[in-house]
Each structure stands twice: as structure tokens, then as C-alpha cells.
Amino acid sequence: MPELPEVETVVRSVAPHLAGRRIVSADFRSRFVTPGNRKKLAQQVAGRTIANVRRRGKFIVVTLDEGFLAIHLGMTGRLLIDGREGGHTHGVFTLDRGTLVYDDPRQFGRIEWSPKRIDRLGPEPLEISLEDFVARFRSRKAQVKSLLMNQSFLAGLGNIYVDEALFAAGIHPLAIASRISTGRAAKLYEAIRETLTAAIEHRGSSISDYVDGEGNRGFFQILHRVYGREGEPCFHCGTPIKRIVVGQRGTHFCPKCQKR
DNA sequence: CTTAATGTTCCCCA
């Protein structure tokens, strides 16, 4: 479900309901979503007041009056205001007004107290300057697809938006970053920003079951130009979209429009 | 039955 635009949409939908609320109690039920001592974590958050909710990379950062909680949605995580509890509910926050429910069938998501890995995230794609991005990008010898997926290089892009941004920039997913000209790297920078901005405006991509904090679907999937379009004609040149595997992830691109 | 799915970490090896 969740790359930067989806997480941003969840944060925006959930924040007004949570800011200023007091967590009366919490209940965590999964040894995967909440590794370690779940009872202790529940005690840690109980009684605390939520100062604000924001996004960092693909993490939802819930700042409390003391400390913070980081929620990562993994592949299938959902954070729902006044959501109904079901068979895949692994976290329930009872607030002084309403509840917050965490659902996650695959349990790849995490709810953690001040996790260190948030410090290892790279810059935000919508905040880094063009100069800094190009300098970082051109110093790497990795394939662009893998590099852009790397959260310590840039925080927030995932499989869908990397494929879409590379198509928009006309860059082949297997191109080597350091061998791409400054001009094309600059074009990639703009493509990333435009793709993410448009996706946020459309409230994210609901390709299977993604919904925001109020249960609303996004509709950026309508505008996908390569992701999930294997064999279908490129919107630009008509060549069938190709699918290969890079870093164990399905990778979609136009073999004619995207140069190495 | 097999494959793939919006993600991340860990391990091995160059």
C-alpha cells in the first residue's frame, strides 16, 4: 500500500483527528508488527498526549508529549480512524475521543518506539535541492532502479513511483547512475518531484487495497504509465511495456523511450 | 500448485 504519496495522504487524513488527543490505552497483538515487549510498549504510550503526526520517508511519526512512535505500513498496513477491528487488527489505540486501528494482513509493517533506523533515512525527495540531488546521484555506481529504491539514498520512493519517475525522465531502470549526464540527472530530479506531487494530489495509488485514514481510496493508479502495464502499448510511442526483475522487484519500462 | 504483490533486513560474495 504505502509509498511516499500514500503515507503522506494517510498522515493528512489522520492528523486532524489525532492532534491533541490523549491515548487512554493501547493494545498490541502481533509479535511481528510490534517486536519485543508489547505490554511494555502499551504502557509506554498509555496516558501520553499526541502533539502532532507527520511523515518522514515512508514512516508515520507520531510525536507524543514525551518521545515518539514510528509507524511503518509495510506492504499492506492500514491506519484507520474509528476503524472496525478484524482478523488482521494488530494494534488498537483507545483515545479520549475515538480510536485508531492498525490493520495489516501480511504484517510487514511495524509500530515502534523511537526506532534508530529513522535516523538512517536519506533526504526527502521533495526537500532536497537540485544541486545536492545531482551530486549524490552522480557519485553512485548502482543501477538507478536499485538506487532510487534505497531509502538511505532518498527516502520515500518505492516500486511504483520509481518506475513511473524513470519513465517520465526517459531513463532505463538498469542505467548506471554515475554514467548519466548532469542534464539527465536534473531531468530525473524534476520527474521524481512531479510524479510524487501529482500522486499526492490524487491521494495516492489504490492498486489493491490501499485506503487513507478515513477509508477513502486514492486514484493516481489511473495515471500510471508503466507500472502494472506489461505488454500494453507505451502512451508515448506505442511499444509494448516491458517487465523485468531488478532487485527482486517487478520493473516496468518502455524499451524504446527509456535509454541506458 | 505456482507466482506475484505498494517493503525491509540480513547474509554472502565480489
Added chain:
DNA sequence: TTGGGGAACATTAA
């Protein structure tokens, strides 16, 4: 330190 490749985590849908 960088980077490629593979396995693992748990579940569902096609």
C-alpha cells in the same frame, strides 16, 4: 564502503 543476488518474514489473490 559499495553493490549485486538471494532468502526470509506472513497473507491473499489470480
